[in-house]
Amino acid sequence: MTILQSCVWLIVLMVIAVGLKYWLYSKNRITPPFKRTKLKQNITHHESLVIHSSAPKPAWVKDELIRLKALMPNAGCRSLSLTFNRLHGKSSHHVTVGKSFVAQVIKNHQYQITIKRREIRRRPPRPVVINDTWALDLTFYQDAGHVQCCALGIIEHGSRTVVQLKALVNRRSWTLLGYLCLAIGQYGKPKRVRSDNERVFTSWTFRTFLKLTGIHHQTIDTHAPWQNGKIERLFGTLKPLIRQLRLHGNLQFQAALNEFTAFYNHVRPHQNLSGQTPIEVLRQNGRVKIKNQPFPNKESILISAMDGLLTGFYIPPE
Secondary structure (H helix, E strand, C coil): CHHHHHHHHHHHHHHHHHHHHHHHHHHHCCCHHHHHHHHHHHCHHHHHHHHHCCCCCCHHHHHHHHHHHHCCCCCCCHHHHHHHHHHCCCCCCCCCCCCCHHHHHHHCCCHHHHHHHHEEEEEEECCCCCEEEEEEEEEEEEECCCCCEEEEEEEEECCCCCCEEECCCCCCCCHHHHHHHHHHHCCCCCCCCEEECCCCCCCCHHHHHHHCCCCCCCEEECHHHHHHHHHHHHHHHHHHHCCCCCHHHHHHHHHHHHHHHHHHHHCCEEEHHHCCCHHHHHHHCCCCCCCCCCCCCCCEEEEEEEECEEEEEEECCC
């Protein structure tokens, strides 16, 4: 046998040996050297958590991720996984999730997330004691003569009663305090009033008056109107109606506000008040008695206000 033939046979045998070795590794007949050395190492606490996290997750984990995604719709998978791990990683469950698992849950449960968000939005707010909190704010309207008009709105949180909705001649603190005093004389004194950080609400005159009368003043965060949501929601109902009317000056503006206030308090039923009107809720509490009724009728009557933009039935008190 020549030297060339010996080299050829040697190469063939090496190829066969290498192929046999990888065939055994692929069939798991023997443990590769790098895996054999890792199994001999001591498993740390962190590795035990990783091995445990690869087990099937409990059913409540998916429900919690769906709830977190509904509460944080703009959060990504990484943020949701970090939030979940902070909430439940150190609790008695000791369950953690990764961003890949979160992405898979979100992908497979889009409908459940939508339903959960709808339930959260439609969840009724917690009941508030009558005259516990009043919300104050200003709103603006440009009339048909392109003159800007300003109005002060005050709403009672517990019954949603509009206690004041007045067009302002000026925006001084004394003017606002005058309307606040008129509302207190008719509906009683609140424990606290909530407003934004506009200069007229944070002036020395306004804050000193509230301090002397024992009314706590709450101010919301800057650029956070949702923290004063009830008065903002009132203005959201009022403004689309006012824009459809051609009004000139504060007199016509105030007349439209009076019609809206009477309809809102006495005619319009509220979903969060179990279908009752704000004045009906006040009567049930017995703390406020309204003597001057805007509609003196003793029978139910159809009411049309603001040039037909608002229609509803007025039901007189029993």
